[in-house]
Amino acid sequence: MSGGFFGAFRCCKGGIDTIQTGAEGIPTKNVRLFSYNLLRSATGNFHPTSRIGGGGYGVVYKGVLKDGTQLAIKCLSAESKQGTDEFLTEINMISNIRHPNLVEFIGCCVEGDHRILVYEYLENNSLANALLGSKSKHVALDWPTRAAICLGDFGLAKLFPDNVTHLSTRVAGTVGYLAPEYALLGQLTKKADVYSFGVLMLEIISGRSSSKSAFGEELMVLVEWTWKLREEKRLLEIVDPELTAYPKGEVLRFIKVALFCTQGSAHQRPTMRQVVEMLSKEVHLNESALTEPRIYRGHSSKQLGGASTEESSSSQAEKRKQPCITHATAE
Numbered sequence: 001m002s003g004g005f006f007g008a009f010r011c012c013k014g015g016i017d018t019i020q021t022g023a024e025g026i027p028t029k030n031v032r033l034f035s036y037n038l039l040r041s042a043t044g045n046f047h048p049t050s051r052i053g054g055g056g057y058g059v060v061y062k063g064v065l066k067d068g069t070q071l072a073i074k075c076l077s078a079e080s081k082q083g084t085d086e087f088l089t090e091i092n093m094i095s096n097i098r099h100p101n102l103v104e105f106i107g108c109c110v111e112g113d114h115r116i117l118v119y120e121y122l123e124n125n126s127l128a129n130a131l132l133g134s135k136s137k138h139v140a141l142d143w144p145t146r147a148a149i150c151l152g153d154f155g156l157a158k159l160f161p162d163n164v165t166h167l168s169t170r171v172a173g174t175v176g177y178l179a180p181e182y183a184l185l186g187q188l189t190k191k192a193d194v195y196s197f198g199v200l201m202l203e204i205i206s207g208r209s210s211s212k213s214a215f216g217e218e219l220m221v222l223v224e225w226t227w228k229l230r231e232e233k234r235l236l237e238i239v240d241p242e243l244t245a246y247p248k249g250e251v252l253r254f255i256k257v258a259l260f261c262t263q264g265s266a267h268q269r270p271t272m273r274q275v276v277e278m279l280s281k282e283v284h285l286n287e288s289a290l291t292e293p294r295i296y297r298g299h300s301s302k303q304l305g306g307a308s309t310e311e312s313s314s315s316q317a318e319k320r321k322q323p324c325i326t327h328a329t330a331e
Helices: 035-040 084-095 127-132 143-155 179-183 190-206 221-230 248-261 272-281 309-320
Strands: 009-013 018-022 025-027 051-054 056-065 071-078 106-111 114-119 293-298 300-303 325-327
Touching: 009 221, 035 056, 035 071, 035 114, 035 300, 143 190, 143 248, 190 221, 190 248, 190 272, 221 248
Parallel strands: none
Antiparallel strands: 009 018, 018 025, 051 056, 056 071, 071 114, 106 114, 293 300
């Protein structure tokens, strides 16, 4: 494959591909480097009919190579782009991850200003379509399936060591999903991932989209509505009406874990390891340590309950000292 890049080029040392970005090259083990022309050809010049998805991060196209191999080609938006060195460092981390619940990462393109990720193409329905899509794409998911999805989504998180405290991948998300500290300050940490995971859990449990403000008499996003129901001791009302049979105790625990994940202060959220324990075991949740979520709206964040960050800081600091799990025995 031709490696003529604008500003970066590929060479090979002992079978390991390397991107040359200056005086030194960055090894890209287990990563296939695609030329822009190859991906353009595979997608019919990125034709609109090849488009299969998109969002703030960019656009995803279905591509077909000359040998018939089908690919999912994600073209990152301008807001998502990084320098070549930073981009490839993260690519190397992603390339080492293999998990049955994750779409396989195949390679990338870093030609000129282009930042493109290439994944295996799956014909199966997406989770978003299964839960929130049109009737033709909607799939009825029972509780065991939803619980398994919640636990399976942590496949990636469990592969990162706990001492990794900062993930610098650029993402551009949607109101309702972003942790406030990332949306406002650009601080993307594993605790921001925990926040987004908590929101995803609420979507899986409720069958509702977090990005749509349509809950209750007031226009609230999903996290707000869930907290309101908790305050009114009506938490099970969040459960998807399609779920006619489910273990109430387990479902309540999952909802409460989601609320622990979406607390306003990143320091008060559990670690990913703790979340896995809270979901997979009937541990006792220390609800006295649970604090209100904070919601990102456009260019500001809202603390629920009407309290400002300053007004609630002392009480939150006290709760921060309390663990979210008091002991690991059955309730």
